[in-house]
Amino acid sequence: MADNVESQERATQEAARPSQPDLVIITGMSGAGRTEAMHTFEDLGFFCIDNLPPSLLVSLVTSDSIPGGTADGRRHLAVVCDARNRSYFRELARELVKLKAQGITYRIIFMDAADDALLARYKASRRRHPMCTDNHMTIAQGIQKERAMLSELREIANMVIDTTDLRPIELRRAIARAFEGGSDQEGLGVIVYSFGFKHGAARDADIVIDVRFLPNPYYDPDLRHLTGLDAPVRDFVMGRPETQEFMKRWKSLLDCVMPGYVAEGKQQLAIAVGCTGGQHRSVAIAEATGAYLKNQGYRVHVSHRDLSRADIDKHTEGGR
Structure with missing residues (x-):
């Protein structure tokens, strides 16, 4: 388990981060478990949104219309950002600067898995890979294209979770330990x-x-x-x-x-x-x-x- 979860804590975030951040950004490879991760955050009490464009992050966090809240008086949000083009990283980088300037704490989780595992999951589900919408690319080629496109995002992630050999329950435990703390009980x-x-x-x-x-x-x-x-x-x-x-x-x-x-x-x-x-x-x-x-x-x-x-x-x- 420990070998599958790489924690890459950023010094700029560590000093100010509360026990739970204001915002968790879930991203990474398609088929690596982003949806399962979002469901785990829902169980942890986060308000979750799927497929949010990076340009809306600041508006979301600062909106008065978002429900919820926790005992520490803060609203904790989790969003899944699906990277479909190269402009995604530039958009996200700009929004992260704005978040930091406003004192909004955040963490980025990058969901990853080995190419063979991703290929097997897509074949089993019979779903189309998001990079293969024009039918000019195989699933394996789509995975390679997406990995190259997301390489910079993986580098800035606070946490990389490799789900190659993780069962869903093990993924949930890894996230719960990292964001909730305390014992399994x-x-x-x-x-x-x-x-x-x-x-x-x-x-x-x-x-x-x-x-x-x-x-x-x-x-x-x-x-x-x-x-x-x-x-x-x-x-x-x-x-x-x-x-x-x-x-x-x-x-x-x-x-x-x-x-x-x-x-x-x-x-x-x-x-x-x-x-x-x-x-x-x-x-x-x-x-x-x-x-x-x-x-x-x-x-x-x-x-x-x-x-x-x-x-x-x-x-x-x-x-x-």
């Missing part, structure tokens, strides 16, 4: 939420766990109108021998399946924890599950789907 966003079966099943979850077998705090008058976010209910649920045995096995199951999701390149995972009404047991277990996964290095968000229904359930027997 942090590349998987986990949503843990509680719900009540009486209010409907969890239809959008990847994993659903039913905790209705645990003792129900609803039947304790002092706990009935509290929720799993309150310490007395949490202590009741988590302190029971049944819960302690369940949590031991539940954590073992998570330890088994979570690395598999990471290895497969899954970007988001939803775990739903259900009890009868979604007020007591599922809330406490969802909170404990979220805390455990955060401690394992995953990016976790915990929510409670039916907690707002407490007043509706107040007079429903066994409703929690």
Whole structure:
């Protein structure tokens, strides 16, 4: 993997570059994985545009109409620029000067692959190479023409990714490590939420766990109108021998399946924890599950789907 990714950091960019740049320019050889790279940036929270002429870069970055934004207050954009003629490099060079003058940070990713690999991919896809539009050139000749045309662009790239022997999942990991940082676990966003079966099943979850077998705090008058976010209910649920045995096995199951999701390149995972009404047991277990996964290095968000229904359930027997 390391042999396939050449990082060529530019001193002029390094001093001012934030953890993520304002703009990522994805370019390189046709068939080398530009589209897959763009999809990865979409998963990282970038606003992405395909096939943007270089002359529009500054207008794009400075436009107030671009949606999105991240926790650091910046908008992060990724564009795929398809080099179809020799004037492309001159246009791009002019725009990069303008970007730098305005304090806009950027990085250029050049997607590359060996000629034989590119040739095989085009033959397998049966697509026309963009250099062969006049039918006077073979695919191999088109690849050679494009490589010569892009040689200067490759030289100024901040990162060259050779996808000759990379599977798509390996390409996604390489980009995520370079632009997101952190561990592989942090590349998987986990949503843990509680719900009540009486209010409907969890239809959008990847994993659903039913905790209705645990003792129900609803039947304790002092706990009935509290929720799993309150310490007395949490202590009741988590302190029971049944819960302690369940949590031991539940954590073992998570330890088994979570690395598999990471290895497969899954970007988001939803775990739903259900009890009868979604007020007591599922809330406490969802909170404990979220805390455990955060401690394992995953990016976790915990929510409670039916907690707002407490007043509706107040007079429903066994409703929690």
